[in-house]
Amino acid sequence: MASLGHQVVAVDVNPQKVELFKTGVVPFFEPGLAELLGTAKTQSNLTFTTDYSDAAACDIHFLCIGTPQTENGLQADLSALESAFHSVIEIAHAGSLIVGKSTVPVGTAERFSTVLAERKPSVTLNWNPEFLREGHAITDTLRPNRIVIGTNTTNGGAKLENFYKEVSPEAPIFVTNFSTAELVKVAANAFLATKISFINAMSEVADATGADVALLADAIGADDRIGRKFLGSGIGFGGGCLPKDIRAFLARADELGLADSLNFLREFDLINQRARTRAVAVALRELGDPKGKKVAVLGAAFKPDRDDVRDSPALEIAATLHALGALVVVHDPRALESAAAKTPDLKYSSSIEETLAHADLTMHLTEWNEYRALDPALMKKLVNVPTIFDGRNVLDVSKWQSAGWKLLALGRTL
Numbered sequence: 001m002a003s004l005g006h007q008v009v010a011v012d013v014n015p016q017k018v019e020l021f022k023t024g025v026v027p028f029f030e031p032g033l034a035e036l037l038g039t040a041k042t043q044s045n046l047t048f049t050t051d052y053s054d055a056a057a058c059d060i061h062f063l064c065i066g067t068p069q070t071e072n073g074l075q076a077d078l079s080a081l082e083s084a085f086h087s088v089i090e091i092a093h094a095g096s097l098i099v100g101k102s103t104v105p106v107g108t109a110e111r112f113s114t115v116l117a118e119r120k121p122s123v124t125l126n127w128n129p130e131f132l133r134e135g136h137a138i139t140d141t142l143r144p145n146r147i148v149i150g151t152n153t154t155n156g157g158a159k160l161e162n163f164y165k166e167v168s169p170e171a172p173i174f175v176t177n178f179s180t181a182e183l184v185k186v187a188a189n190a191f192l193a194t195k196i197s198f199i200n201a202m203s204e205v206a207d208a209t210g211a212d213v214a215l216l217a218d219a220i221g222a223d224d225r226i227g228r229k230f231l232g233s234g235i236g237f238g239g240g241c242l243p244k245d246i247r248a249f250l251a252r253a254d255e256l257g258l259a260d261s262l263n264f265l266r267e268f269d270l271i272n273q274r275a276r277t278r279a280v281a282v283a284l285r286e287l288g289d290p291k292g293k294k295v296a297v298l299g300a301a302f303k304p305d306r307d308d309v310r311d312s313p314a315l316e317i318a319a320t321l322h323a324l325g326a327l328v329v330v331h332d333p334r335a336l337e338s339a340a341a342k343t344p345d346l347k348y349s350s351s352i353e354e355t356l357a358h359a360d361l362t363m364h365l366t367e368w369n370e371y372r373a374l375d376p377a378l379m380k381k382l383v384n385v386p387t388i389f390d391g392r393n394v395l396d397v398s399k400w401q402s403a404g405w406k407l408l409a410l411g412r413t414l
Helices: 015-022 033-037 040-045 079-091 108-119 137-142 158-167 178-209 213-221 242-255 259-287 313-323 336-342 352-356 376-380 397-402
Strands: 008-011 046-049 060-063 097-100 124-127 147-150 173-176 294-298 327-331 361-364 387-390 406-408
Touching: 015 046, 033 040, 033 137, 040 046, 060 079, 060 158, 079 097, 079 108, 097 108, 097 158, 108 124, 108 178, 124 178, 147 158, 147 178, 158 173, 173 178, 178 213, 178 242, 178 259, 242 259, 259 313, 259 361, 259 387, 294 313, 294 352, 313 327, 327 336, 327 352, 376 397, 397 406
Parallel strands: 008 046, 060 097, 097 124, 147 173, 294 327, 294 361, 361 387, 387 406
Antiparallel strands: 124 147
16 A cells, blocks of 8 residues: 555554564565565555554554464454454544454454444444455455455445545455455355365365376366366365364354354365375375484475465474474475474475485475476485375476376375
């Protein structure tokens, strides 16, 4: 928003993070963000602070607060969001707009609206879920494929709608009630999780029957009613959105007495978790006794172009093999620091060559472009055993096999 000419005040309760931003350092990796933050136009229009009162003059207050899974249940933890909401109410001026961006259980916005009407009726609430893909956040912000605005009054979304028409004039805008806006985000994530889990269920069938799940995905994806996107089989999804969002959706369905309506998501969550277990089983079949065997793991982030290791399948698989006695070395182009903070017992290396040196098994677990570009002939010279498990089914099979590698995968006999 600052790069587009708006005056932006960014508030965070973490003073260390704020200080980093003030010096132009982005404390996480998002392609292009550091460069965008460093432009003169952005710097002149953007202020970072820990003091909510610095945002008192703002006309629109966006609440961009994480809603992680609670520690002891499936529900979303709304405590940080609620704290920020109450803090913004205190400083918001009459006629301003509070906009919820967070992924929340259906009914949250209506509850917030009731609180706002009691404490500051001159301020309006909209719910405007974000659809940013990690690794594509800048593009998705500047050129969104849709904008959803939830409101509980007839013209309550007009101010935000006009704002977005200036920011993204080509994007379709859907003005809905609160419940629909909240449901759009969780339903979208549930559908994406469904496609991924479906193809991984087919992977289990393929393993039992000798079918090839990658060719299966290509064939059914050629049907434009199905589409090939999100039919990439492998070790499953992770991150800070899909896993926790489908679990929070399940929890909310239970509260609404609709558990039967979403039971399929419960099974898909289990399929996703089983993919990790199946990957470990493949490794153990190949290694035999894992004690003392070196396993080179390529990838720690839950997806490429990020340093995010939240619920990362790659990191969980690496940690499991380590716990079973394997000598695991993990490489990742961006996520080594965050991975080491989350799972400090593993060994990490910034060198692919060091990671692969004398490996008895190589496991490709995050589909970074750097790994697809590797020369398998050169890599073969580094390892003890030229066997690679492709946990994402994206490596060029003929290229690796021609170089003398044995390839392993879920749902395929290579």
